[in-house]
Amino acid sequence: MNKSVSIAVAMVALTVVLVALLVAAAGPSPNWIRPAIAARFPKVQWIDTATLSRWLGRSSSRQLVVLDVRTREEYAVSHLRRARRLDPDRPDIVPLHIAVDDTVVVYCSLGYRSAAVVGALKRAGVQEVYNLEGGIFQWATEGRPVYRDGVRVKQVHPYDRFWGRLLPEELRTPLRREGPSP
Numbered sequence: 001m002n003k004s005v006s007i008a009v010a011m012v013a014l015t016v017v018l019v020a021l022l023v024a025a026a027g028p029s030p031n032w033i034r035p036a037i038a039a040r041f042p043k044v045q046w047i048d049t050a051t052l053s054r055w056l057g058r059s060s061s062r063q064l065v066v067l068d069v070r071t072r073e074e075y076a077v078s079h080l081r082r083a084r085r086l087d088p089d090r091p092d093i094v095p096l097h098i099a100v101d102d103t104v105v106v107y108c109s110l111g112y113r114s115a116a117v118v119g120a121l122k123r124a125g126v127q128e129v130y131n132l133e134g135g136i137f138q139w140a141t142e143g144r145p146v147y148r149d150g151v152r153v154k155q156v157h158p159y160d161r162f163w164g165r166l167l168p169e170e171l172r173t174p175l176r177r178e179g180p181s182p
Contacts (some may be wrong), residue, residue: 024143030041033110033166034133041115043122047130049139052105056081069117070108074157075182077173078146080107080139088113091120100125107132107139109159110166137163 038044047055056065068079069088079085084096087107098104104126106114121129127163132139140146140156147153155173158164164172 017041030125033112037111037115037131040112041119041131043155044131045129047105048131048133049142049144052132052139053107053144054129055103063099065102065104067096067099067104067106067114067117068108068136069106069114070157070159074109074159076148078136078140078148078153078155079158080136081145081147083107086117088117091117093121093124093126098126099122100127100130102126104129105132106130107135109137109157109163110135128171137166 021088032081038046057067064082066080066083067086068075068083069086069091069176070079071088072085075083086093086106086172086173087094096122104121106117106121106129108114111131111134114135117130118131133139136146141156145152146156153170156167156171157177158167158172161175
C-alpha cells in the first residue's frame with residue numbers, strides 16, 4: 001500500500017472514531033456531523049432546511065431539482081416531496097436530464113453520501129448544487145414533511161442502528177432483523 005493510500009485510510013478511520021466520540025458525548029443531533037463531512041468534502045456548498053423549505057414552496061422560472069441519494073429501501077420508507085432517487089454508489093445523472101443552470105439540492109441521511117454526489121454533479125458541469133445540512137434526519141427532526149407514495153408520513157429509515165440514534169425514536173422506522181429469526 002502506498003503512503004498516500006495509507007494516509008487516506010488513516011484519515012477515514014480517525015473521522016469514524018471522532019464521529020463515534022461525538023455521538024457519545026454530544027447526544028443525538030444530525031447537524032453536528034457537518035464539520036466532519038466538510039473536512040472530507042471542503043468544496044461542497046450547503047443549504048439549511050429552512051432555505052430548502054422556502055425554495056420548495058416558491059414558484060420560480062428556475063428549475064429546482066431535489067435528489068435523494070439513499071438506497072431504494074431508505075427511499076421507500078420516506079423522502080422529501082419532489083425528490084428523485086439517485087443511486088449513491090452509481091450516480092448516473094444522464095437519465096435525470098439535469099440542465100447545467102438548474103438548482104440542485106442533494107440529500108441523504110446526514111450529508112456524507114450526498115456530499116460525494118454534489119462533487120460528481122459539479123464535475124458534470126451543474127453549477128448550482130447544494131448539500132442539505134443534516135440530511136433527511138435533520139429535516140424530519142425539525143418536523144418538516146416527508147412522504148411515501150405521495151402521502152405524508154412521520155418515519156424515516158434510520159440507515160443503521162448506530163446512525164439511527166441521531167433520529168428521535170418516534171421518527172425511526174424499525175430495521176429489518178439480520179440473520180435467522182430466533
